[in-house]
């Protein structure tokens with residue numbers, strides 16, 4: 001069931017590292033471990049693992065920062081493996097996009113069950129997005145959260161950036177008003193298009209030469225928006 005799952009393990013306690021490797025290797029998982037956050041991010045970018053096991057207390061950076069950075073380009077499941085039992089750090093990790101949390105010490109069966117569950121939720125599409133959108137004069141760097149038009153950095157509010165990156169990551173597809181609103185403002189948001197239209201008008205003023213004849217973000221009347229692909 002887990003055969004060939006590629007797992008990156010970021011953990012600075014070597015005995016925990018080898019314990020986890022001993023548990024996972026016989027299951028057919030390919031485990032690559034490292035001891036620092038910096039190396040971990042590099043490995044995740046280059047190997048594109050199916051799952052990430054992450055310790056929060058690392059010598060060079062806080063594991064929470066890693067979760068935040070990985071979530072800018074990947075939806076691969078992250079299971080936090082930590083000695084921190086504080087409710088607060090658990091909640092922070094989950095809020096930032098970790099999928100699960102396992103507290104040291106843990107048993108083999110528990111670790112395996114968590115991994116199986118996380119992998120089961122894998123979607124068919126790759127959990128890695130391209131890290132960049134580039135069409136004509138518009139460049140969006142998703143990892144650095146940077147938008148540039150003709151080489152000039154464009155300042156967007158947080159909501160504006162979320163909207164643009166959502167559309168850009170789905171370039172070529174029509175996104176309905178409803179799906180945009182629920183992804184940006186949450187599933188319980190008021191389904192009122194007004195706030196979306198206002199934000200979109202601001203975005204167009206910043207990104208389009210002529211907002212009345214957009215080059216990048218098109219309106220599908222009565223349906224939603226579609227961002228140009230290619």
Ligand code: CA
Nearest residue numbers: 012055057058
């Ligand atoms: Ca540690």
